[in-house]
Amino acid sequence: MPKQAKATPEVAGIQTILDNNKQWVAAKNAADPEFFHRLADGQTPRYLFIGCSDSRVPASGITGTGPGEMFVHRNIANMVVHTDMNLLSVLQYAVEVLGVQDILIVGHYGCGGVAAAANNKQYGLIDNWLVNIRDVVRLHETELLRIQDEKQRLRRLVELNVMEQVRNLAKTNIIQNAMRGDKPPRLHGLVYDIADGVLKDLEMSEQVVLNDMAHIYSTQAVPAHPDQPAKDEFSDSYEGPQHDPSQEDAAKLVLA
16 A cells, blocks of 8 residues: 655645635535635725734734625735835725725734834834834824823824824825715724724724825826816826926925
8 A cells, every 4th residue: 555645844834724724615615605606706895904914913803804895905014105016006906996985004002013113123124114103203202202101102102103004095196086086985093902802993084184184295187288188087097297296386386
């Protein structure tokens, strides 16, 4: 009788994953034989979840959503960085193609990224990412210095970071253009408490956020040539300005 080949360490290491997958598929098919056929037809998620990569914060688990209900992007400390092409690509696809109705920035208490940004140690490559959280510290330094208890100060920084990331969403032309459409998405700032499993709504209003920053950050698409009417501002064929914005009057750019 031929000997069975032993599983390599690489295969053995994921065998639990493969076994769990088989059990999950069997359970889904038993409950709903058409489940996977419907998923294969496409996705129409209502939510875009932008959260932290922390393994203790599973997007679907803490929100009670299933496959096809939530589009997900995760990174260290749930950041919205305007040079992050990954995040921006996810955001544009979710808003302009999938038509999500609600965008959730979800932070969590006990975030290691936030804690790392709050001290003056170096951690390597990630320091470049943490600068974005230290900017939040700089913006809210007075409030944070008034909090004597370090644990409570870090919890408040987690909340302030989420609030600033909601504001960063509102600064993008993706969101600004969507807000002028027929079905503007709603923006939400939430914080998950790992200690009790509860999501806290920071109750941020996207209209208040947009209005507060409009005099500085609000932008609109401009026509390719000054003597031609602007293209439909929601046109998929918009190609961007055909001139150098640096040659424009700085005051007009800020106050427009």
